Amino acid sequence: MTTFAIIGHLARTDGGFSLNDLPGSGGRMDVLCRCVNASLFLSHDLRRDADCYLVLLGAPAGPKTVKFSGASVRSLSPDERSAGALVKKVIDTPCGSEFREAADGVSIRKGGLERLMTEHAFAVLDENGTDIRTVQDLPAAYLLSDHLNFTEQENGLTGACPRYSVGPKCLHADHAITVLQNELDRRRCGWK
Amino acid sequence: MTTFAIIGHLARTDGGFSLNDLPGSGGRMDVLCRCVNASLFLSHDLRRDADCYLVLLGAPAGPKTVKFSGASVRSLSPDERSAGALVKKVIDTPCGSEFREAADGVSIRKGGLERLMTEHAFAVLDENGTDIRTVQDLPAAYLLSDHLNFTEQENGLTGACPRYSVGPKCLHADHAITVLQNELDRRRCGWK
Numbered sequence: 001m002t003t004f005a006i007i008g009h010l011a012r013t014d015g016g017f018s019l020n021d022l023p024g025s026g027g028r029m030d031v032l033c034r035c036v037n038a039s040l041f042l043s044h045d046l047r048r049d050a051d052c053y054l055v056l057l058g059a060p061a062g063p064k065t066v067k068f069s070g071a072s073v074r075s076l077s078p079d080e081r082s083a084g085a086l087v088k089k090v091i092d093t094p095c096g097s098e099f100r101e102a103a104d105g106v107s108i109r110k111g112g113l114e115r116l117m118t119e120h121a122f123a124v125l126d127e128n129g130t131d132i133r134t135v136q137d138l139p140a141a142y143l144l145s146d147h148l149n150f151t152e153q154e155n156g157l158t159g160a161c162p163r164y165s166v167g168p169k170c171l172h173a174d175h176a177i178t179v180l181q182n183e184l185d186r187r188r189c190g191w192k
Numbered sequence: 193m194t195t196f197a198i199i200g201h202l203a204r205t206d207g208g209f210s211l212n213d214l215p216g217s218g219g220r221m222d223v224l225c226r227c228v229n230a231s232l233f234l235s236h237d238l239r240r241d242a243d244c245y246l247v248l249l250g251a252p253a254g255p256k257t258v259k260f261s262g263a264s265v266r267s268l269s270p271d272e273r274s275a276g277a278l279v280k281k282v283i284d285t286p287c288g289s290e291f292r293e294a295a296d297g298v299s300i301r302k303g304g305l306e307r308l309m310t311e312h313a314f315a316v317l318d319e320n321g322t323d324i325r326t327v328q329d330l331p332a333a334y335l336l337s338d339h340l341n342f343t344e345q346e347n348g349l350t351g352a353c354p355r356y357s358v359g360p361k362c363l364h365a366d367h368a369i370t371v372l373q374n375e376l377d378r379r380r381c382g383w384k
Contacts, residue, residue, distance in 0.1 A: 020212055023271050030271040034226075043339070043362040078364060079215050079222040080272050133384055147235075167374045168381035170235040172270060178370040182359045189360035192325055 002184060003120055003141040004039045004177055005053040007113060008032045009148045013061035015092045022084050027058040031146045033083035034174035038181070040070045041078050047181070054087065055112045063112030065099075066090060073105030113143075113157055122161050124150075125180070127170045129163030132183050138164075142180060144173040194376060195312055195333040196231045196369055197245040199305060200224045201340045205253035207284045214276050219250040223338045225275035226366035230373065232262045233270050239373070246279065247304045255304030257291075258282060265297030305335075305349055314353050316342075317372070319362045321355030324375050330356075334372060336365040 010027035017026035022033060032054045039052035050070040057063050066087055068076070076082055090102035097115070099107035116122075120141035123129075132138060143158060150158070166179040186192065202219035209218040214225060224246045231244035242262040249255050258279055260268070268274055282294035289307070291299035308314075312333035315321075324330060335350060342350070358371040378384065 020273075022273075023269060034229075034270075037226075038367065041364060041367075043364050045362075077215060078226075081212075081214075131383060167377050168383050169374075169377045170237075171370075171374075172233060172235050175230065175233075175370045175374075178363075178367045179374045182361075182363075182367075182371045182374075185359050185361045191323060191360050 001140060002047075002050045002181070003053070004035065004050070004144065005055060005113075005116055005120070005122065005141070006032055006035045006144045006146060006173055007055045007150070007154065008057060008146050009151070010058040011054065011056040011146070012058050013056045013064050013091065015088045016060070017088065019081050019084050019088065022080060026084065028147055029084055029087065030080050031173060032056075033080040033087070034172070035144070035177055036068050036076075036083040037078050037080070038174040038177035040068060040073065040076070046070050046073065046076070050181075053116060055116065056091075057112060063110065064091065064095075065109055065111060065116060067099055067107045069105045069107070071105070075104065113154060117157055122158065124158050124161045124163045125166065125173075125176050126163040127165050129165040132164045132166055132180060135164060138184060138187070142177070144176060146173060193332055194231075194239075194242045194373070195245070196227065196242070196336065197247060197305075197308055197312070197314065197333070198224055198227045198336045198338060198365055199247045199342070199346065200249060200338050201343070202250040203246065203248040203338070204250050205248045205256050205283065207280050208252075209280065211273050211276050211280065214272060218276065220339055221276055221279065222272050223365060224248075224279070225272040226364070227336070227369055228260050228268075228275040229270050229272070230366040230369035232260060232265065232268070238262050238265065238268070242373075245308060247308065248283075249304060255302065256283065256287075257301055257303060257308060259291055259299045261297040261299070263297070267296065305346060309349055314350065316350050316353045316355045317358065317365075317368050318355040319357050321357040324356045324358055324372060327356060330376060330379070334369070336368060338365060
């Protein structure tokens with residue numbers, strides 16, 4: 001099982017965003033939708049052994065976490081709008097501090113990174129980290145930020161996490177996930 | 193300079209598609225838009241040394257080729273809709289067999305793969321090809337297909353091209369471009 005979690009610092013926490021304007025009205029929800037795609041899609045198939053958490057921190061409702069489970073998600077297409085439509089569908093579901101499945105394979109709960117950190121041994125993807133190709137045992141869970149840097153508070157929470165880099169250039173979060181999935185695929189399949 | 197070309201077998205060749213339905217009305221234009229993103233975007237920057245050609249083969253106007261030039265493109269954001277809006281803006285521009293710039297850094301001409309093959313020494317990205325990590329000198333131009341396989345005619349045109357694979361899993365075209373860009377970044381920057 002491989003887990004990705006992406007912090008959406010400005011990502012809208014209710015359904016008051018337009019699928020026609022995911023970057024603006026969604027608080028860069030487009031970034032998060034592309035991360036869902038990169039985490040879960042193979043060509044003509046889904047990665048059933050991967051999960052993707054979106055930590056939504058924008059207005060107006062306070063932190064919420066949406067979980068896309070590769071094992072059970074349905075009605076998900078690779079385009080941004082498809083993942084955005086599923087977020088919009090589940091985001092206003094009444095929920096507490098435990099995940100509630102609000103669409104097939106898509107769950108939601110209140111709360112953000114602090115809780116998630118207690119559940120997964122994350123590595124942080126960070127352009128200043130150790131090259132993933134040189135890491136002997138890559139972990140099962142990875143934390144990324146959206147288009148903004150981690151906040152001081154988030155850096156505090158993740159201070160003990162290993163920090164890995166996917167390459168010499170600073171990439172979008174979804175591109176970093178794609179490169180990491182490729183490295184994991186290679187190792188599992190005995191490629192160099 | 194790195195060049196990517198993606199064949200859009202069903203991609204609409206006039207502006208009669210909706211930005212709200214790039215997969216359906218656009219003939220999987222969403223795939224092509226993500227390929228533009230993967231070819232040209234770094235985090236908070238553009239790859240000014242990359243070009244991306246979209247070869248549009250769908251209804252109703254016959255083959256057209258749209259060129260996104262990393263060196264000069266403007267008004268391009270990472271979301272699919274942004275690239276789609278630029279395609280829609282240029283697609284109905286009257287043009288002949290030579291590229292005509294119809295928006296900053298976005299050009300269009302009539303014709304498809306046959307002409308493009310005379311201008312670039314493409315390698316074909318193919319899941320059955322040679323592992324890119326084992327190729328000593330990676331070429332400067334890469335050809336990919338959208339969600340459909342290459343046709344027999346296209347396989348005929350590209351029969352003499354080297355065929356390279358980015359990994360053991362069959363990936364979406366945009367993910368393959370991302371992995372390849374990472375391999376090229378590493379080599380240029382002296383990473384393994």
